[in-house]
Amino acid sequence: MADVLVCVKRVPDFSGEVLLSDDAQSADARYVGHTLSNHDLCAVETAVQLAAATGGSATVLTVGSADAVEQLRTALGVGCAAAVLVEADPVTLGPADVAREVAAVVADHEASRGASYDLVLLGNDAADSGDFQVGIRLARLLDRPVVTGVQTVTLDGDRATLVSDVAEGRETYRVPTPAVVTVLEGGVEPRYPTITGRMKAKKIPVEERALSAEPVGSGRVRLRVPAPQSSTSTLLGEGPEAAPAVVDLLQQLGVAR
Amino acid sequence: MATVPSTANVVVIGAGIVGNSLVHHLTRLGWKDVVQLDKGALPNPGGSTGHASNFIFPVDHSREITDLTMDSVRQYQEMGVFTQSGGFEVARTEERMEELRRRMSSAKAWGIDSELVTPAQVVEKVPFLDPDQIIGAFWTPTVGVVDSLRAGTIMREQALATGELTVVAGAEVEDLVVEDGEHGRRIRSVVTDQGTIEASYVVIAAGVWSPKLGDMAGVRIALTPAVHQMISVGPCPQLAETDGEISFPIIRDMDTFCYERQHGADMEVGSYAHRPILHEPEEIPSIEQARLSPTEMPFTEDDFDQQLEEALELMPELLGAEGAEIRYAINGLLSLTADGNPILGESEVKGLWVSAAVWIKEGPGVGRAVAEWMTHGHSEIDLHHSDIARFHPHETTREHVRARTSEAFNKTYGIVHPGEQWGSDREVRYSPMADSQKALGAVFHETVGWERPFWYDSNADLLETYGDRVMPREHEWDSRWWSPIINAEHLAMREHAGVVDLTAFSIFDITGPGALASVQRTCVAQCDVAVGKVVYTPVLDAKGGFLSDLTVMRLGEDRFRVVTGGAHGMADRKHFTDRLVDGAELADVTEEVSTIGIWGPKAREVLASLSSDDLSDGGFGFLTSREIDVKGVDAPVLASRISYVGDLGWELYVPFSAAASLWDALLTAGREHGVRPVGIGVYGTTGRLEKGYRAFGAELDAERTIVETGMQRPKVKAADFLGREAYLAQREAAPAAVLCTLTVDDHTSASGVKRYMLGGEPILTTDGQLLTDGHGHHSYVTSAGSAPSLGKHVLLAFLPPEEATIGNRLAVSYMEELYPVTVGSVDATPLLDPDNERLR
Numbered sequence A: 001m002a003d004v005l006v007c008v009k010r011v012p013d014f015s016g017e018v019l020l021s022d023d024a025q026s027a028d029a030r031y032v033g034h035t036l037s038n039h040d041l042c043a044v045e046t047a048v049q050l051a052a053a054t055g056g057s058a059t060v061l062t063v064g065s066a067d068a069v070e071q072l073r074t075a076l077g078v079g080c081a082a083a084v085l086v087e088a089d090p091v092t093l094g095p096a097d098v099a100r101e102v103a104a105v106v107a108d109h110e111a112s113r114g115a116s117y118d119l120v121l122l123g124n125d126a127a128d129s130g131d132f133q134v135g136i137r138l139a140r141l142l143d144r145p146v147v148t149g150v151q152t153v154t155l156d157g158d159r160a161t162l163v164s165d166v167a168e169g170r171e172t173y174r175v176p177t178p179a180v181v182t183v184l185e186g187g188v189e190p191r192y193p194t195i196t197g198r199m200k201a202k203k204i205p206v207e208e209r210a211l212s213a214e215p216v217g218s219g220r221v222r223l224r225v226p227a228p229q230s231s232t233s234t235l236l237g238e239g240p241e242a243a244p245a246v247v248d249l250l251q252q253l254g255v256a257r
Numbered sequence B: 001m002a003t004v005p006s007t008a009n010v011v012v013i014g015a016g017i018v019g020n021s022l023v024h025h026l027t028r029l030g031w032k033d034v035v036q037l038d039k040g041a042l043p044n045p046g047g048s049t050g051h052a053s054n055f056i057f058p059v060d061h062s063r064e065i066t067d068l069t070m071d072s073v074r075q076y077q078e079m080g081v082f083t084q085s086g087g088f089e090v091a092r093t094e095e096r097m098e099e100l101r102r103r104m105s106s107a108k109a110w111g112i113d114s115e116l117v118t119p120a121q122v123v124e125k126v127p128f129l130d131p132d133q134i135i136g137a138f139w140t141p142t143v144g145v146v147d148s149l150r151a152g153t154i155m156r157e158q159a160l161a162t163g164e165l166t167v168v169a170g171a172e173v174e175d176l177v178v179e180d181g182e183h184g185r186r187i188r189s190v191v192t193d194q195g196t197i198e199a200s201y202v203v204i205a206a207g208v209w210s211p212k213l214g215d216m217a218g219v220r221i222a223l224t225p226a227v228h229q230m231i232s233v234g235p236c237p238q239l240a241e242t243d244g245e246i247s248f249p250i251i252r253d254m255d256t257f258c259y260e261r262q263h264g265a266d267m268e269v270g271s272y273a274h275r276p277i278l279h280e281p282e283e284i285p286s287i288e289q290a291r292l293s294p295t296e297m298p299f300t301e302d303d304f305d306q307q308l309e310e311a312l313e314l315m316p317e318l319l320g321a322e323g324a325e326i327r328y329a330i331n332g333l334l335s336l337t338a339d340g341n342p343i344l345g346e347s348e349v350k351g352l353w354v355s356a357a358v359w360i361k362e363g364p365g366v367g368r369a370v371a372e373w374m375t376h377g378h379s380e381i382d383l384h385h386s387d388i389a390r391f392h393p394h395e396t397t398r399e400h401v402r403a404r405t406s407e408a409f410n411k412t413y414g415i416v417h418p419g420e421q422w423g424s425d426r427e428v429r430y431s432p433m434a435d436s437q438k439a440l441g442a443v444f445h446e447t448v449g450w451e452r453p454f455w456y457d458s459n460a461d462l463l464e465t466y467g468d469r470v471m472p473r474e475h476e477w478d479s480r481w482w483s484p485i486i487n488a489e490h491l492a493m494r495e496h497a498g499v500v501d502l503t504a505f506s507i508f509d510i511t512g513p514g515a516l517a518s519v520q521r522t523c524v525a526q527c528d529v530a531v532g533k534v535v536y537t538p539v540l541d542a543k544g545g546f547l548s549d550l551t552v553m554r555l556g557e558d559r560f561r562v563v564t565g566g567a568h569g570m571a572d573r574k575h576f577t578d579r580l581v582d583g584a585e586l587a588d589v590t591e592e593v594s595t596i597g598i599w600g601p602k603a604r605e606v607l608a609s610l611s612s613d614d615l616s617d618g619g620f621g622f623l624t625s626r627e628i629d630v631k632g633v634d635a636p637v638l639a640s641r642i643s644y645v646g647d648l649g650w651e652l653y654v655p656f657s658a659a660a661s662l663w664d665a666l667l668t669a670g671r672e673h674g675v676r677p678v679g680i681g682v683y684g685t686t687g688r689l690e691k692g693y694r695a696f697g698a699e700l701d702a703e704r705t706i707v708e709t710g711m712q713r714p715k716v717k718a719a720d721f722l723g724r725e726a727y728l729a730q731r732e733a734a735p736a737a738v739l740c741t742l743t744v745d746d747h748t749s750a751s752g753v754k755r756y757m758l759g760g761e762p763i764l765t766t767d768g769q770l771l772t773d774g775h776g777h778h779s780y781v782t783s784a785g786s787a788p789s790l791g792k793h794v795l796l797a798f799l800p801p802e803e804a805t806i807g808n809r810l811a812v813s814y815m816e817e818l819y820p821v822t823v824g825s826v827d828a829t830p831l832l833d834p835d836n837e838r839l840r
């Protein structure tokens, strides 16, 4: 029976062009709306699968604005059973603040439940600020092992097996639980909510909390949108004559055999 | 790929369903050198067409929309992209069932096969629908889905095959250049990010972006981008087993304002139930900025939660199935207009045309009709409800459009009464006597912004005077937006006289040496008459269909005044403006001249008591006009002796500043004669129907002729006018339909409640068979209302010539029950006072 806490962040949906707010402190989601990044969605999926496989439960947490309840509901809609919002203006927060707040919730919850979360999952990095730090800082605060960039997680008693496929091959870690894991997209296929799931999610109360300490901030001066990467396109040919080249390419990509 | 050429005959902006239909029909009709531009890539450039649910329910209460839809379906079928699925509109409430009965009227009138069915019959075809949620349904077998992107490609390719079309994708229009000419502004060129095209004609078919393009040319296109939410749920095991895109009928869950439409293994659920979410055209993201496409905005989940619940209620097993997930969810953008109709036709900039606010279901039909209009000056299907010229200035403001579309959005599947009044953006235009009217308890209805008294509560005492002769209506629907006081005012007018505020008239003065020629070439009737004469005349298009009917006064050798209804005033202004010859000018004096009518047996006596002018029949003949003085009125009053209600009297034209004093003078002088203020309920309905007077937009439209409406005069003037040739030919042929006046013989419904038709109902044989006229159209009620002096409910309808015989007994179908009717007149002969003695 595994109890998993999964931490997510409300971010703009960056499948469109990235725009910045006027003060260049955050990204502008006017046209694209907000979402959970693919890493976060995979973390939620992993949490939900682990909970289901072991008869445990998944709790979702976010540190962010009141609007981030929308993202909590997304996670609730696909199977998380409880949700926590630590309300704060995300622009004022740095990775140390977020790690501290998560650690505070973990400490509180574990004290009142008398048991620890077997796993705390996070997305590998935030799609907007990209600090890559929260997981590691959190592990240090909780004094737990941490593995980053993990794609699949299996639990066996009080040991977790963490696997990720990297360019050089496959990395496998075995760590004792409780542990902290940051999840990289690609290992699991996040599900969409069902109608009944969504309706259930609507009825679950969200635990609302205030910050436990004054934020120290990120020290960020400003964000900058990198120059668009120049992409080159190769014309494979025209008409039926192009077919063999297309077949070759598809085979190269592993799409066709 | 083609590049932007430097010249073109016509440039079509947009490659959605509308632009693609247009280029096809323009080249088919012989247009040369056509260029089509879209900022996006083909075949799906990112407009609304790319993510439509693509289904078509043919029945609409509007004949125009239904005809455009039927024509579109025919075209989609010819292209092989139409799949018939059938469709149900289901009712959860008794009120909705009654609306579905009314929908049956429209189906029959427009000739579409539909029937009312039980929940069990719905479940036979849609086994995953919970029958306990509904009490009945409206079934239309010819409902179907189309592939609108494929249709667009086919039409574009057909156009390309003529060799007359150049398509440039990825070219964004950045400006429209307009030049000032002697006869107004004219389009000159289209500026794109890839070069400028000089063009004689430009068509804006740019969907939700159209207002932005219109603004470039100083033309207001009164639509707003609005969100329509849609989700796709799947895979649903019940659907996964079926072949192709759709095997189950589409469901419109009318009472929750939602639909469920199968799309392969998924069920699409769309909604018109959420709060209105409007956007500004300038704020639509670019293709680069957008996440999916510019018209697929981020889904706002909270707005859809209620709909999820209701959809699940209706289809629990399907939408709640294991593994069925919400795989796609968008806030899709589509175009809404204040009155719900498209925006079509030539703008006030010559050569600049608009074809916007069109749905997939009307796309190809609109493409054909607008192409015909551009080619011939008219289209086969009457488009006057969609004419861009219909808008009065205040109706083109963003504020008006936002207010009205916000109000209308949740009525997309609503039950909308034919007399329904708007709640938003009211009190825009009041006549100068509004204070007096308010004091008299006027109940105001709106016409193009004007607040017009429909009846006066202060006349309620007349209900007692006239008793049952006011023909009270027991049923709430029949009496909604109506009052028996209208009929009481009518009887008082016939007995004494009534004073009517007609300020909403649109009035134009045409002056200059070219004035006579301008008026002559526009109007059917002889306008080269003595100064002071008043002429009632149709205005026709080249095929001999009605563009309008109105009155023209010759005020001087080179001076004419055109008076027409407010509702069609702006379109009429365009008809005249377009036909001005050199040396003629048109001035719109609508906001300067108020009109007050006084009619009834006491009208002469009352007016004479206020004026020293000779108002006798000999001194002031019928159909003449002249300035008179009126005691207590500080301005000359132009009096015109005509009547739209069939009683002796005058229309009095007076400057706004003096209108209230004239109004007061008439009411005060009339008091001792029993004269009452009388509302538009009398003027527009009861008075005219007793006299069989035709109304534009009801009996008269571009698909009707002078001969069919029984309005031909013995002679046709020698001077040329638009439609003359067609009219002469019509006079030689037997009419395909005949406009008749009918009376209802018995109003008693099966439940014993007396019912009163409101218009739009099919006329059938006594055993319920459809009547079909020579056009292949079915007979339906064009106008309905009380004729209190006759004690009858009167209906006007075009009948097949063989049915148009006095005394012929037929039936009218109202809410799916038959009521006997009798033909009372087969031409313009009035039922009341056929010899027009009351007018003397």
Ligand SMILES: Cc1cc2nc3c(=O)[nH]c(=O)nc-3n(C[C@H](O)[C@H](O)[C@H](O)COP(=O)(O)OP(=O)(O)OC[C@H]3O[C@@H](n4cnc5c(N)ncnc54)[C@H](O)[C@@H]3O)c2cc1C
Residues within 6 Å of the ligand: B013, B014, B015, B016, B017, B018, B019, B037, B038, B039, B040, B045, B046, B047, B048, B049, B050, B051, B052, B053, B054, B055, B056, B171, B172, B173, B174, B205, B206, B207, B208, B209, B213, B228, B229, B230, B270, B331, B332, B333, B334, B335, B355, B356, B357, B358, B359, B360, B361, B362
């Ligand atoms: C979710 C959803 C479901 C729908 N379902 C249905 C349905 O089931 N049945 C139905 O009948 N209707 C449906 N509709 C409505 C339908 O999608 C639209 O009414 C229709 O597609 C409008 O077609 P259009 O050609 O006018 O506009 P569009 O398809 O939007 O085409 C306009 C084109 O103009 C181009 N353009 C704009 N500005 C410029 C510029 N400056 N320069 C160059 N090009 C420009 C755009 O790129 C675009 O391609 C639905 C709409 C939505 C949102």
